[in-house]
Amino acid sequence: MTEKDFIPKSYSNSIDEGSFTWSSPSNIALVKYWGKKEHQIPENPSISFTLDNCKTTTTLSFLKKVNRGDFSFDVLLDGEQKDDFKPKIETFFKRVEAYLPFLKDYHFKIETSNTFPHSSGIASSASGMSALALCLMSIEKELDSEISKDDFIKKASFLARLGSGSACRSLEGDLVIWGSHNDIKGSSDLFGLKYPYKVHENFRNYQDTILLVDKGEKQVSSTVGHNLMYNHPFAQERFKQANENLSDLVSILKNGDLNKFVALVESEALTLHAMMMTSMPYFILMKPNTLEIINKIWNFRKDTGSRVCFTLDAGANVHVLYPENETADVMEFIKNELVAYCQNGQYICDQIGLGAKKM
Numbered sequence: 211m212t213e214k215d216f217i218p219k220s221y222s223n224s225i226d227e228g229s230f231t232w233s234s235p236s237n238i239a240l241v242k243y244w245g246k247k248e249h250q251i252p253e254n255p256s257i258s259f260t261l262d263n264c265k266t267t268t269t270l271s272f273l274k275k276v277n278r279g280d281f282s283f284d285v286l287l288d289g290e291q292k293d294d295f296k297p298k299i300e301t302f303f304k305r306v307e308a309y310l311p312f313l314k315d316y317h318f319k320i321e322t323s324n325t326f327p328h329s330s331g332i333a334s335s336a337s338g339m340s341a342l343a344l345c346l347m348s349i350e351k352e353l354d355s356e357i358s359k360d361d362f363i364k365k366a367s368f369l370a371r372l373g374s375g376s377a378c379r380s381l382e383g384d385l386v387i388w389g390s391h392n393d394i395k396g397s398s399d400l401f402g403l404k405y406p407y408k409v410h411e412n413f414r415n416y417q418d419t420i421l422l423v424d425k426g427e428k429q430v431s432s433t434v435g436h437n438l439m440y441n442h443p444f445a446q447e448r449f450k451q452a453n454e455n456l457s458d459l460v461s462i463l464k465n466g467d468l469n470k471f472v473a474l475v476e477s478e479a480l481t482l483h484a485m486m487m488t489s490m491p492y493f494i495l496m497k498p499n500t501l502e503i504i505n506k507i508w509n510f511r512k513d514t515g516s517r518v519c520f521t522l523d524a525g526a527n528v529h530v531l532y533p534e535n536e537t538a539d540v541m542e543f544i545k546n547e548l549v550a551y552c553q554n555g556q557y558i559c560d561q562i563g564l565g566a567k568k569m
Contacts, residue, residue, distance in 0.1 A: 255389025
C-alpha cells in the first residue's frame with residue numbers, strides 16, 4: 211500500500227453534528243523505534259506490548275461550520291482548556307487533511323483524559339493520538355458507510371502515526387509491529403499490524419508494573435530525541451541491530467524462551483538510553499533511582515531464578531515485565547524493595563491489553 215490508498219475518492223453521506231468517544235491504551239515497545247525519516251516513517255521496525263489500564267479516553271464532538279475557513283477546535287484535558295496542546299493537534303490536522311478532507315468543515319471539541327500522568331514517559335501521545343484518530347475515523351465511517359472494519363483500523367493506525375509514531379501501535383493488541391520487516395508478512399512503515407504469528411502461552415497475560423520514578427515533564431521530547439539520530443555516529447549500526455533483534459524476537463515469541471526474552475528486552479532498553487547518551491547534544495534520561503531499581507531487579511533475578519525484567523521508554527520510569535504466574539512473588543518484591551525508589555511511592559499495575567474500544 212501507499213499513502214495515496216488512504217485518500218478517499220468521495221463521500222456518499224453527510225452529517226451536520228455528532229460526538230464519538232474512544233478509549234485507547236498506551237503501549238510499551240520491546241524492540242524500540244528510535245529515529246525517523248520524513249512523514250513519520252521509522253528508521254527501524256519496532257514491536258510492542260499493548261497495555262490495558264494505561265489509556266486515554268477522548269470524546270470528539272463536532273458541528274458543521276457555515277464557512278470552511280481554517281481548522282477550528284478546542285482542546286480540554288480533564289475538563290480544563292489546554293491551549294498548549296493546540297499546536298501539536300494543528301500540525302496533526304495539517305498532516306492528515308489530505309486523507310480526511312472534511313476536517314475544515316467542522317468545529318471540533320476534543321475532550322480527553324488519561325488514567326496516568328501526562329508527559330511522564332508512559333507514551334500519552336501514543337494513547338492520545340490513537341484515540342483522536344479513531345474518533346476522526348468514526349466520522350469518516352458516517353460519511354462513507356462502505357469502509358470495512360479492517361480498512362477502518364488500518365487507516366486509523368495510519369493517521370495516528372502521523373500524530374505520534376508509536377500511536378499506530380495502540381489500536382490493537384496484544385502485540386503490534388510497526389515498520390517493514392522481512393520476517394513478518396504484511397508489516398509496513400505506514401501503519402501498525404497486529405502480530406500475525408503464534409505466540410507461546412508463556413507470554414499470555416504478561417504483566418507490566420510501571421514504577422513512577424519521576425512523574426514530571428520529560429527532559430527531552432520524543433521528537434527532539436528522534437531528531438538526535440540524524441548524523442548520530444552509531445545510528446546505522448543501531449538500525450541494523452533492531453532488525454536483527456526483531457528477527458530473534460519472532461523466534462522467542464514462538465518458542466517461549468523467557469531467558470532470551472529477558473536478555474533481548476533489557477538490552478533494547480539500555481541501547482535506547484545509550485543512543486541518547488552518545489548523541490550531540492547528549493542526555494542522561496535515567497535518574498539515580500532508575501539505576502537502583504535496575505540493579506535490584508538483577509539481584510532479585512539472580513537470587514530467585516525469576517524471569518522478571520525491565521524495560522524503559524525515553525525517561526526515568528521503569529516498566530517491570532513478568533509472566534502472570536510470577537505475579538504474587540514479583541509484587542511482593544516490588545512492594546518490599548522497589549516502591550521506595552518511586553516518587554511518592556507511586557506505581558501502576560498493568561498488563562497486556564487487546565487495544566482500543568469505542569465507548
